[in-house]
Amino acid sequence: MSNCIFCRIIAGEIPCSKVYEDDLFLAFDDINPVAPVHVVVVPKKHIPTLMDVADDGLMQGLTDALRATARIKGIDNRGFKMVINCNKEGGQVIYHLHAHLIGGGTIDKNKI
Ligand code: 5GP
Ligand code: ZN
Numbered sequence: 667m668s669n670c671i672f673c674r675i676i677a678g679e680i681p682c683s684k685v686y687e688d689d690l691f692l693a694f695d696d697i698n699p700v701a702p703v704h705v706v707v708v709p710k711k712h713i714p715t716l717m718d719v720a721d722d723g724l725m726q727g728l729t730d731a732l733r734a735t736a737r738i739k740g741i742d743n744r745g746f747k748m749v750i751n752c753n754k755e756g757g758q759v760i761y762h763l764h765a766h767l768i769g770g771g772t773i774d775k776n777k778i
Pocket of ligand 2: 667670671672673711712
């Protein structure tokens with residue numbers, strides 16, 4: 667979708683700090699981190715919210731991509747949070763499904 671920020675990042679139209687990529691997923695540093703490690707993991711396919719996921723395999727893939735990203739960032743054993751915000755009252759701002767990988771130290775819990 668041309669008006670979706672994350673689709674534009676996936677298309678290379680908006681730069682990002684890439685952490686992990688495979689055929690179906692991309693992970694990049696959050697522009698406004700709430701902790702020392704804050705990465706956004708997105709499917710390359712545009713899916714607006716968690717409620718729109720129709721393929722069970724997609725969530726497995728998203729989790730696998732996030733775990734790979736945690737290993738790259740060196741927080742897989744230290745620990746982290748995986749957060750998915752859904753719709754307005756869930757705090758979702760970008761309507762392209764994504765999981766936040768948050769860790770690496772103090773987490774600003776007022777922001778998640
Ligand atoms: P949401 O609140 O929708 O779950 O989270 C959206 C996240 O995307 C926020 O943490 C925000 O900082 C991040 N974000 C928004 N625009 C950009 C951008 O252009 N680049 C990057 N790297 N992150 C972004
Ligand atoms: Zn999108």
